[in-house]
Amino acid sequence: MKEKLSIVKIGGNIIEDANALNAFLKLFSKLEGKKILVHGGGKRATSIASKLGIESKMVNGRRITDAETLEVITMVYGGLVNKNVVAKLQALNSNAIGLTGADANSITSIKRPVKDIDFGFVGDVKHVAHNAVNKLIQANFTPVFCAITHDGNGQLLNTNADTITSQVAVGMSALYDTSIYYCFELNGVLEDINDKNSVIKQIDTNIYKNLLDKGIIADGMLPKLENCFDALKGGVTNIHMGNTSMLTQENDNFTTITL
Amino acid sequence: MKEKLSIVKIGGNIIEDANALNAFLKLFSKLEGKKILVHGGGKRATSIASKLGIESKMVNGRRITDAETLEVITMVYGGLVNKNVVAKLQALNSNAIGLTGADANSITSIKRPVKDIDFGFVGDVKHVAHNAVNKLIQANFTPVFCAITHDGNGQLLNTNADTITSQVAVGMSALYDTSIYYCFELNGVLEDINDKNSVIKQIDTNIYKNLLDKGIIADGMLPKLENCFDALKGGVTNIHMGNTSMLTQENDNFTTITL
Structure with a gap:
């Protein structure tokens, strides 16, 4: 029988509310067994982009990611949000390690082909390196993924956090009895x-x-x-x-x- | 005889010049044996802080880090610079994993006590978890540290990259024959x-x-x-x-x- 693994996803509504985030992280840190956290970034990226004079364009709820917007997303999701979540989890004795899909080559994606809409630097997940992620889990680290992947050729790509969650879960199912919690x-x-x-x-x-x-x-x-x-x-x-x-x-x- | 480990530090002059950075990363990816990269962030943080209307204050070459400045540093060092370096190394077949000291609880520091100058959210390294870093190295990942640590109580701290380099090297010397390369x-x-x-x-x-x-x-x-x-x-x-x-x-x- 495979060991259990929980993959928990939180969205902007929790990330943006300091009290809600702290309360959630307490619950997450107490969740028993092996686990992975996936977070979005949401409005924080929009507000920082706006301060930097970059207009946020959304189509069907997805962000159009030009080069400048990708920089903001990399700063906000990969830096500001991810590293603060990791530091807060460490304070709760949860040995978190923050990741994009580029880190440990964990999630490779393909830049979305241009059809009716050019989404820019947006990636559709191609491969989850479940053995690489498992090395971190087996070393008793708790991976914390933000919504960024890479194409393997040096390009970071903005990637939907729900999709990352489901694809990481599918990948890890080769090794674990995997449950997803979409908060x-x-x-x-x-x-x-x-x-x-x-x-x-x-x-x-x-x-x-x-x-x-x-x-x-x-x-x-x-x-x-x-x-x-x-x-x-x-x-x-x-x-x-x-x-x-x-x-x-x-x-x-x-x-x-x-x- | 201990195995060799190289710890390479690059500063703002390389980070800020795309050609110099690409050339360096090629050399680094070809460096044989186990290795760690440490990078600063430098002027990029200053220019983004300036765009966000945050004034950068330096005393004796050290940045005074108020709460707003720490956010910019976390975005620029931990997000923009670190994740792009990791993605570029992955493209060079170097299995990089980007870290702050909060990730894997790798580097704990103490907020610098206020004497003549209040440096704000600046940390002096207290402890390097060499066993945690070694788990990553043994899993064939190449750690890439940015100049951020944490206090273990949820607070990220801006930390001098030269000091991180030497303290990580000292910590890893318990396990490896350690060389530092200050570029x-x-x-x-x-x-x-x-x-x-x-x-x-x-x-x-x-x-x-x-x-x-x-x-x-x-x-x-x-x-x-x-x-x-x-x-x-x-x-x-x-x-x-x-x-x-x-x-x-x-x-x-x-x-x-x-x-």
Whole structure:
């Protein structure tokens, strides 16, 4: 039987709120077993870009990443956010090591081909070096990934943090019984988007089809769930979606997704 | 007999010149055996701070690091410079992993006590976790340190890159036959500051005393050499100072310092 590995993803809503971040990191540091953290960066990059006179352009929720914007992302995600998260985890006795996909050659991606839109320096994950990541885990380090990868030819690439999470989880499934925890602002996938307590606790392939037929899965949730089922098909054991308290035993009001 | 380990330090003059940096990284990637890179950040932090409306204050060549300046340093040293160096080394098949002292809890420091001057968030190195760094080296990663450490209580601290180099070298000397290469703008320690070819090839304790008596060691070089002798007394085998071509076999015109 494979050892368990938890991969936890937090987004901008937690990163940008110092109290929420500190509370989350306490929960994360207490989470038992081997684990990996993946974080986005979000609005901090936008505000620093703005101060530097760089306009942020978004298309379908994705940042258009020109060379100047990539520099800001590298500074904010790879430096400011990642290193402060690592220092805070160290203070909680969690032996964190902060990474982009370039570090330890852990995540290689391909610059997104230009079709209708030129996303600029945005990468789609090609390969996760699970053995390299495992060397860090086996040395009792807790990898903390920011949303940056590289192309192997010296180019850093801005990469969606949800995708990094699922691809790292798929990669690590070769070695571990892998669970993903997507922490976000909702309590889980909701039956009624206007009722925050209408959490659908279990979703599997059949239930998912049924929810799609009923039109219950809203636009924003659709790509997230498609991404989840891709990860499960890739070998991930189960995926949890909810607020950060799902990392504790006290909260069982979140969504668990399996095949 | 201990295995050899080379610790190479580059400063702002190389970091800030894309051609010089690329040329250096080629040499570094070809350097045989286990190795560590340490880099400063320099003027890039000053120019980005200036764009963000933060004034850089220097006293005796050291940056006064208030909270805003520390954020810029964390962005520039830990993000922009470090991650681009790592990506470039990966393209040269050097399996680099970028670190601050917070990562892997590798370098702990103490916030400098306020005497005449309040340096702000500046750290003096207290402890190098040589076993943690060695886990990375043994896993065939090449650590790339930027000039940031942490206090173990969640606070990042701006730390002199020369000091990080010598302290990491002293720490690693417990496990390795350790050499330092300080790459800088001169060809070595000069007998005549106005003659760039007047390199003093060998300096030991006796020669050093003699040079001091003669007044040959200039102000800027004095703390560097004091730092070198401290490192040698701490167990470092030898220290080389010169331009980056000293990493090749072709150049023997640089300064080597031993006890």
